[in-house]
Amino acid sequence: MIKRKIILELRKHLEQPEITVIIGPRQAGKTTVMREIFQELREKQHKALWLNLDIEDDAQHLSSQSKLIRKIELELGKQKGFVFIDEIQRKEDSGVFLKGLYDMGLPYKFIVSGSGSMELKERVHESLAGRKRVFELSTVSFEEFVDYRTEYRYQHRHREFLSVDPQKMELFVEEYLQFGGYPRVILAPTLEEKLAIIQEIYQSYLERDIAFLLQVRKTHHFSQLFRLLAAQVGQMLHAAELSRTLGISLPTIQEYLWLLEKTCMIHRVTPYFRNVRKEITKSPVYYFTDLGLRNFATGVFSRELKASEKGYLFQNFVFLALYDQKSPEGRIAYWRTKQADEIDFVMEVGDRIIPCEVKYLTLKQPEIPHSMKKFFAEYSPKIGLLVNRELETTIDLDGGKLLFCRYFPSLRD
Secondary structure (H helix, E strand, C coil): CCCCCHHHHHHHHCCCCCEEEEEECCCCCHHHHHHHHHHHHHHCCCCEEEEECCCHHHHHHHCCHHHHHHHHHHHHCCCCEEEEEECHHHCCCHHHHHHHHHHCCCCEEEEEEEECCHHHHHHHHHHCCCCEEEEECCCCCHHHHHHHHCCCCCCCCHHHHHHHCHHHHHHHHHHHHHHCCCHHHHHCCCHHHHHHHHHHHHHHHHHHHHHHHHCCCCCHHHHHHHHHHHHCCCCECCHHHHHHHHCCCHHHHHHHHHHHHHCCCEEEECECCCCCCCECCCCCEEEECCHHHHHHHHCCCCCCCCHHHHHHHHHHHHHHHHHHHCCCCCEEEEEEECCCCEEEEEEEECCEEEEEEECCCCCCCCCCCHHHHHHHHHHCCCEEEEEECCCCEEEEECCEEEEEEECCCCCCC
């Protein structure tokens, strides 16, 4: 089994009265994580009930709040217990449904999960204000992947492993850049099986989630946009240009982009600015939640990646590492000026800003990009990061420190 870091946070939240809401992409491992916690509770002799809205017999018990309460009382009694509901997005108006249950003051702790959809990310947020905590489970992170592949011998000591076996780490990075982090893809032993699984995930996303949310059967235009975004990951995109290229109306393009975000397929990164006159402030940049799905969409999943294809993929790789460390109130932006100075990522961490530049290069000695010098001169950050494939060192820069990091950018150091 691939151990997921989110398990620790979920265990802690079991003692809190708020509803635990787990969202994330289809097949990212939500059900597996919930099952693990469910089994732990049962082994400790806690009363727990499991319901899945994808199962017809279970779904009938959620047709109304009174029916669900009768089912819970039958299985758990009227004392403290834990109620797990998987695929809650299948329930219409699930936010209002759960709000009503919470406000009844029942002795049950609810743990629910579902694909990140409009219902979960919008109506649930609104209906359950002050009554829930949302946990976002993405596909397996690179750190979780390395832990699994090294049989957890170097857990929390990845830099130590990197220094001991840099060649093996390089192979891990190459594998992750190509196949991504879907658990079933990681566990599949052959390329043919990996390809079949990622194809099934992609088709299931289009034919179940998107067709359901858009209330249409044909998802051709949506699929076209998905593939176009995949081909331009990490690059500034203009919705009007996408509209012209695909022959789709601008409002539809904007709706599809919004939907891709809400279903946890992509992340939108907006510009960082303090001086609006000097910096580009409108066009966002998009990164994919999973590199394997991105590669499948562009047709390179099943073959060895070319060196020319890895630059933006590595940039996406670093974004995911930074996003995994981001606090809920934190922000990741990018910085580009009309004079063509650019920084890939600018993290806002409390009252600090941390610029991060990504280079898919094997640096042997410090080389300070012109844009990093400009950013330090303009904003005076205390720390900056330059992520590359070889060099680990720290140098002084304009009153601050520039850290050269090998694969593992850290906002905690």
